[in-house]
Amino acid sequence: MPQFDSHFFSSLIFWEIISFAILFWVLYKFAFPPILEALETRERKIKESIDQAEESRKAAEQRLQDYESKLTGAAREAEAILLEAKAKAQQLLDDNQQRLQAESDRIREETSQEIERERRKALQDIRRETANLALLVAEKVISRSLSGDDQRRFAEEALDAVAGQYVNGDPPSV
């Protein structure tokens, strides 16, 4: 095999070592550091981004929980307020009704009292008028000496007059 021809061993070994050394030195100096650094930076960046995302997620979850609990609290509060308002309204309604009832009772009472008073007054008036009329009639009958027919006619006229006055609704003035 030509590979076992030791004639070329020395030159191959020499140039292999030289080439490898040059390659190693150049890569070591100029190629590996930036590439490795870029790799590590990227790894770090990715890790940081993931951590940050996780943190943000946690914060968002916390906030959501806060909001939810706040929302629940607000709903409960609203319900309480509503209930209270309803109760108050009912109370107001009841009070009003009672007040109105009392008022109307009072008015009715007063009205009936008034009516009663008026009725009594009217009765007294009537009585007084009747007495006046009787007196008037008697006076007329007495003041004139007339025939029996005349007397009867006067009396009837007087009574008619009185009646006419009553029919008109107003008591006759004396």
Place this chain on the structure above:
Amino acid sequence: MDDPLHPFELHALIPLSLFGLDISINKAVLTMWVVVAVVVGLLWRAGSQAGLVPTKLQSLAELLIDFIRGIIHDTMGKDGMRFFPLISTLFLFILFSNLLGLIPGSYTVTSQIIVTGVFAVGVYVLSLVVGFKLHGAKFFGILVPPGTPGWLLPLMVPIELISQLARPISLAVRLFANMTAGHVILGVLFGLAISGGLLIGWLPFSFTIALYGLEVGIAFIQAYIFTILTCVYMGDAMHLH
């Protein structure tokens, strides 16, 4: 038909000598320089434009480098990253030697036993140096597998010694033999295709194409195996059982 080993022959193109040592430039040496130039060009450019958002070239370089980093982490642990530049240079050199050798007309540097041998011995000697530096005389314990009963020592130590010495040899021969065999088979099949003519030659020719694809895979796999075994030997030296 040509001798299938003919492509592996070397001829001094530019005769040179240094202190009586023959360092003539031949095709293998030229290919090494091309390998160095390609790797440097690729990685230097990738490194010079390295940014947070990678370019295409940077992605390729990062793929290779991350691959080697993964091997080192898996076999040597985090403190193995000290050897990252050396091991990745080794990987890139072998990988691109294998790949460039597949270009018709070029030369496969790694099909030279002396080239793979220098790498294998170098790696093995380095692992010994690291082992003795880290553990001192205790490093001889590598010859005694854990849990060996005392009376088995006379048997186990020679066996372990042989297995240790076989490491650089197997490392060198594996790469050299795989590269040589692949190219020999490609050469033989292609020779058949040429001499078979159109009538029958298409059969070995299609085999040539299929095998060529396989050889590209082997170029990667052999570079990977050489690298991972290097890491395993170094890891053994660093972390004595």
